[in-house]
Amino acid sequence: MPPFQEIDDVQLLKIAQSGDTEAFGELYERYAPRVFRYLYAHLDNRLDAEDLTEDVFLRVWKSLPNYQEQGVPFLAFLLRVARNALIDHYRRSGKPEEGASIEDLPLREGGPEPGEAVMALLEHQQLRLTLKRLREDYRTVLVLRFLSELSPEETAQAMGKSAGAVRVLQHRALAALRGMMENR
Amino acid sequence: MAEEQANIEEILESCLEAVLSGEKTVEEAITSFPEAANELRPLVETAVWLSSHRPVVGPRPGFVAASRARLVEDIRRGANARTKRRPWWERLTPRLILQFSLVMIVLVCLVLGSSGIAYASQAALPGDRLYPVKTGLEGLELLVNLDTAGDIRLHAQFSQLRLAEIEELLKLGRYAGIRIASANYVAHLNQAIELLAQLSRTNPAQASILAVELKNMLHDQITVLLAWEAIAPPEVQSELQAAVIIAQTNLKEVEQEQKRLEQGAQPTPTRMGGTALGPVPTTPGRSPDTPVPLDPITATPGSPVRLASPTPSQTPAPPALTPTSTPRGTARGTPSATLAPNISPTHTPTPTSTHPEVVPRSPTPTSTRTWTPTPTQGKSATLPPTTVRPTNTPMPSATATRQAPSPTFTPLPPTPTTALPPTSPPPYPPPPGVYPPPNPYP
Numbered sequence: 001m002p003p004f005q006e007i008d009d010v011q012l013l014k015i016a017q018s019g020d021t022e023a024f025g026e027l028y029e030r031y032a033p034r035v036f037r038y039l040y041a042h043l044d045n046r047l048d049a050e051d052l053t054e055d056v057f058l059r060v061w062k063s064l065p066n067y068q069e070q071g072v073p074f075l076a077f078l079l080r081v082a083r084n085a086l087i088d089h090y091r092r093s094g095k096p097e098e099g100a101s102i103e104d105l106p107l108r109e110g111g112p113e114p115g116e117a118v119m120a121l122l123e124h125q126q127l128r129l130t131l132k133r134l135r136e137d138y139r140t141v142l143v144l145r146f147l148s149e150l151s152p153e154e155t156a157q158a159m160g161k162s163a164g165a166v167r168v169l170q171h172r173a174l175a176a177l178r179g180m181m182e183n184r
Numbered sequence: 185m186a187e188e189q190a191n192i193e194e195i196l197e198s199c200l201e202a203v204l205s206g207e208k209t210v211e212e213a214i215t216s217f218p219e220a221a222n223e224l225r226p227l228v229e230t231a232v233w234l235s236s237h238r239p240v241v242g243p244r245p246g247f248v249a250a251s252r253a254r255l256v257e258d259i260r261r262g263a264n265a266r267t268k269r270r271p272w273w274e275r276l277t278p279r280l281i282l283q284f285s286l287v288m289i290v291l292v293c294l295v296l297g298s299s300g301i302a303y304a305s306q307a308a309l310p311g312d313r314l315y316p317v318k319t320g321l322e323g324l325e326l327l328v329n330l331d332t333a334g335d336i337r338l339h340a341q342f343s344q345l346r347l348a349e350i351e352e353l354l355k356l357g358r359y360a361g362i363r364i365a366s367a368n369y370v371a372h373l374n375q376a377i378e379l380l381a382q383l384s385r386t387n388p389a390q391a392s393i394l395a396v397e398l399k400n401m402l403h404d405q406i407t408v409l410l411a412w413e414a415i416a417p418p419e420v421q422s423e424l425q426a427a428v429i430i431a432q433t434n435l436k437e438v439e440q441e442q443k444r445l446e447q448g449a450q451p452t453p454t455r456m457g458g459t460a461l462g463p464v465p466t467t468p469g470r471s472p473d474t475p476v477p478l479d480p481i482t483a484t485p486g487s488p489v490r491l492a493s494p495t496p497s498q499t500p501a502p503p504a505l506t507p508t509s510t511p512r513g514t515a516r517g518t519p520s521a522t523l524a525p526n527i528s529p530t531h532t533p534t535p536t537s538t539h540p541e542v543v544p545r546s547p548t549p550t551s552t553r554t555w556t557p558t559p560t561q562g563k564s565a566t567l568p569p570t571t572v573r574p575t576n577t578p579m580p581s582a583t584a585t586r587q588a589p590s591p592t593f594t595p596l597p598p599t600p601t602t603a604l605p606p607t608s609p610p611p612y613p614p615p616p617g618v619y620p621p622p623n624p625y626p
Contacts, residue, residue: 025256032248040241050247054255061259119426123240125374126433146204146234147241152197167193174196174227177234 013074017064024064028057031075034148035082041143042086044128052089056082075150076157133180138173145170195220199228204235289317309349310361310368319368332383333390339376340401343369347405350424354412359419366423370430373402377434380441388445395442402435 004012004026015023035056040049059081060067067077131139137159144155156166199213210232214224305317322342329335346369353361376398384391406428413424 021256021259024259025252028252028255029248032251033243036243036247037238037241040243046244050243050251053243054251054258057255058258120240122370122426122430123237127237127240142234146231147238149238164193167197171193171196171227174230178226178230181230 009074017067024057024061027074031078032057034075034150035078038079038082038143038148039086040124041128041131041147043089044125048089052082052085056085059085073154073157075154079144079148079150079158130177130180134173134176137169138176141166141169142173142177192220192223196224196227199224200231203228203232285316289320309352309356309358310364311358332379332386333394336376336379336383336394336398339372339379340398343372343376343405344401346372347408350412354416354420359417362420363423366420366427369427373430373434377437377441380438384441384445388448392442392445395438395445398438399435399442402431402438406431406435 004015004023007015007023007026009027009030012023012027016027032053036049036053039052039056040046043049043052056078060078063081067074072080131142134142140159141155144150144158145152150158152163152166152170155170156163159166161169195217199210199217202208202213203210210225210228213228214221217224301314301317305314305321308314308318322338322345326335326338329338346365349365350362350369353359353365380391380394380398383394409424409428409431413421413428416424
């Protein structure tokens with residue numbers, strides 16, 4: 001059998017469904033960044049996003065034997081699970097999202113480029129706050145399309161909409177975001 | 185009409201595909217559709233801007249590989265997803281450790297009657313041993329305060345204190361500490377503005393009053409920061425610039441909030457659809473906010489990687505140098521104006537930080553950041569005293585309007601101490617089973 005890196009996703013999924021944890025690990029490596037970006041765009045805390053990413057894949061593993069590709073591609077399935085994990089996370093934490101604190105960043109006096117870590121956190125905060133001001137469905141389509149790099153078809157499947165509806169939503173969401181930025 | 189609308193959406197999609205794949209630039213993509221160019225250009229630019237933020241929300245280097253091993257291990261152990269959390273020692277962020285330590289220190293001080301330590305800590309600066317005690321006491325103040333308005337005022341006051349620390353650090357040439365004080369200043373500002381937005385929904389009258397206070401305070405703070413930026417050494421320019429930008433952004437937020445309160449605007453409920461990946465409720469039991477304009481932060485000039493706004497930004501005019509309160513003394517904890525340059529009504533310092541003309545990033549953005557703050561040289565450069573005299577650029581005091589604490593809780597994130605973990609996001613810890621349990625937060 002060729003190494004897992006050379007096997008396509010569909011085949012890999014089948015192997016993982018038969019119980020091969022390494023195959024599932026390879027799937028994880030391929031999809032985790034997109035799931036992470038989706039989660040972190042909604043969360044203020046990077047650690048929570050990391051934990052939730054692993055949580056999502058653990059849940060997916062448990063339901064993998066019952067998963068069938070028809071209708072809902074694997075990535076769309078992953079993101080639906082991610083959305084549920086996000087809701088559970090809010091419910092468990094039971095409090096409004098708090099702004100990430102600068103102090104959560106590891107800072108070291110005299111260390112290399114400490115300002116970069118600060119700027120990264122500030123940028124994330126600003127991005128998250130900007131997106132938070134949008135309608136929920138606008139935010140979802142923008143996060144999926146432009147941060148998680150889903151195609152329009154994948155986005156449609158993840159959101160349970162038609163491709164045409166996603167195109168309309170995308171148009172309106174971009175216009176809304178643009179309008180927000182222009183009306184300062 | 186419907187057909188035209190459908191066409192524009194397909195055209196938009198084809199432009200996005202071409203631009204985001206790197207095949208074409210924005211202009212090249214929309215040139216093919218001249219009749220729709222004016223409509224397409226801002227939308228495509230916005231998409232490019234948003235795509236350029238992928239690194240901001242991306243995982244840390246090494247996270248995926250390391251967590252893969254942990255995931256596989258968990259699966260083999262039959263771990264339950266619901267209970268899957270990192271071991272408690274890995275979830276102890278520096279903040280939590282520091283909070284606990286500070287609470288213990290303060291409790292011990294109280295029990296042993298060592299109020300002198302608490303008193304002495306008021307003069308501490310970032311890098312001093314007693315600085316965590318100082319910020320810990322501030323945290324306790326927030327802890328015992330139980331109402332949002334009080335928290336806002338406390339955060340405003342603490343932001344003032346951070347500026348006082350920056351002033352002192354500039355005088356002493358302790359530039360490394362300025363990073364910490366500046367970061368904490370920004371954190372307090374952000375907290376105050378967030379809380380103001382919350383208060384607007386529950387108590388608009390009080391929020392109106394606080395919006396005015398915050399606005400005045402921010403005006404003065406920006407003035408002082410710009411003045412410091414103009415005379416500060418290169419090692420700390422970037423920190424001060426970032427602080428200015430954040431303060432200006434927050435000022436706009438406050439002004440918009442004030443406008444909304446004056447107009448009596450009600451938050452528009454957002455649609456909560458039932459799609460498979462539909463809206464995610466961000467707060468249990470609470471409707472999301474009215475969409476409010478919020479311009480994203482612009483990175484400091486000179487940085488090749490910018491959070492470029494799709495619209496050309498304007499260079500902000502220098503803030504009006506109108507004193508808003510009488511000069512205060514040089515009591516510790518209150519920023520004196522001794523460091524401010526001679527700002528008379530006829531002299532307007534030119535702000536060095538501007539919102540640069542923005543060009544949308546290329547369709548294939550990379551996360552190359554070459555902005556490198558110069559490490560501190562440890563010099564104790566002194567600012568020329570002859571050029572700085574206190575004039576009417578005082579810091580307004582938030583204490584004058586501070587309310588008595590009432591019992592709500594918003595814990596203050598503690599500030600880092602001298603012994604701090606690495607600056608960049610630490611490489612993700614190695615997989616379990618290979619090394620001893622890693623501590624990503626040394």
